[in-house]
Amino acid sequence: MGRRSVLLPPAGFAGVAHGLDNVAPRAFVEGVLAQLTILAPGLLGGSVAKAARHYDLARRIVLWSRRPENRVRLRTQSWCDEVRDTPEEAVQGAGLIVLAAPVDRIITLAQAIGPHLAPGTLVTDVGSVKAEITRLGHAAMPPGVHFVGAHPMAGSEKTGWENASASLFERRTCFVTPRRETDAGAVEAVVRFWHELGAEVTTLDPDTHDEIVAHISHLPQVVATNLCHLLAQKSHTWRNYAGGGLRDTTRIGAGDPTMWVEILKQNREEVLRALRQFEDELHTFQAALTNRDFTEIRSRLERGKAYRDGFRP
Numbered sequence: 001m002g003r004r005s006v007l008l009p010p011a012g013f014a015g016v017a018h019g020l021d022n023v024a025p026r027a028f029v030e031g032v033l034a035q036l037t038i039l040a041p042g043l044l045g046g047s048v049a050k051a052a053r054h055y056d057l058a059r060r061i062v063l064w065s066r067r068p069e070n071r072v073r074l075r076t077q078s079w080c081d082e083v084r085d086t087p088e089e090a091v092q093g094a095g096l097i098v099l100a101a102p103v104d105r106i107i108t109l110a111q112a113i114g115p116h117l118a119p120g121t122l123v124t125d126v127g128s129v130k131a132e133i134t135r136l137g138h139a140a141m142p143p144g145v146h147f148v149g150a151h152p153m154a155g156s157e158k159t160g161w162e163n164a165s166a167s168l169f170e171r172r173t174c175f176v177t178p179r180r181e182t183d184a185g186a187v188e189a190v191v192r193f194w195h196e197l198g199a200e201v202t203t204l205d206p207d208t209h210d211e212i213v214a215h216i217s218h219l220p221q222v223v224a225t226n227l228c229h230l231l232a233q234k235s236h237t238w239r240n241y242a243g244g245g246l247r248d249t250t251r252i253g254a255g256d257p258t259m260w261v262e263i264l265k266q267n268r269e270e271v272l273r274a275l276r277q278f279e280d281e282l283h284t285f286q287a288a289l290t291n292r293d294f295t296e297i298r299s300r301l302e303r304g305k306a307y308r309d310g311f312r313p
């Protein structure tokens, strides 16, 4: 375990430089987060807790998980200090709260804890869609409590805190998605939190976020799922012949269906827009193949390769 840096409150949080004396007066003690609470620690929330412990970002890490047997097991983990039986109990005394449930449950959790939060508390989340969560999350907070949405572009097809890792966010993008009405000091503190967990933070509005992830995350999921769906209708023996190409292309097809239904519900319009564009691409490719237009096909293969080769390591 090593402390990389102390989670110092930004200037606005001192309540001095920007006159924001209603913002998080008790979130930090001597520059360190006094209590970090994570609700619904699975792969993402467990990784937040492990990274926060690894980098020593909070004096106390408190969790709540819905299943009693899970709470019993979590109490044996060194990366948390307390596990409470209800969300309302877990948020008592927290300066910063991370909501790490499936996207629909993030909203109901925000609504459940809102009335129990003291002025100055910060709330962030990890949900993969941002417009609805930030709108309803903001509305669920009492005066002086700040909901600042976030979406770390890190994870996997695996689930559960057993697969969580302190290094999950290392050098991965984390979107922080304030709304126009979100307090600037609160945004600064949440950006800093994700940065301290190892992420490279990009701040943008929730609608733009949803448009981008519809293309770079949700469309790939739909493509992988439907490729698997098509192949599942072929002989089962074909699967056994799969090489690296099919494994790479379909890895995310193994993601949790329940989680993905909720993501697609919340980002339906943007995913439909992205799908229509993808359909156009497939039709053009199909026409080129039908017409033996291998110049067009080669040029698409080259442009596709150039795009893929341009990914950062």
Ligand SMILES: NC(=O)c1ccc[n+]([C@@H]2O[C@H](COP(=O)([O-])OP(=O)(O)OC[C@H]3O[C@@H](n4cnc5c(N)ncnc54)[C@H](OP(=O)(O)O)[C@@H]3O)[C@@H](O)[C@H]2O)c1
Pocket: 040, 041, 042, 043, 044, 045, 065, 066, 067, 070, 100, 101, 102, 103, 105, 106, 126, 127, 128, 129, 151, 152, 153, 154, 155, 156, 157, 158, 159, 160, 161, 256, 259, 263
């Ligand atoms: N996986 C990714 O690649 C990825 C990447 C970025 C963001 N996200 C976002 O991260 C969030 C969590 O995903 P994850 O991958 O961490 O999933 P996960 O490992 O399945 O964790 C989800 C957590 O939410 C809890 N939960 C499920 N249904 C609940 C309910 N009805 N009420 C209360 N708690 C409930 C689960 O508890 P149980 O253990 O009892 O089921 C678990 O603790 C989602 O919003 C997702 O959009 C995921």
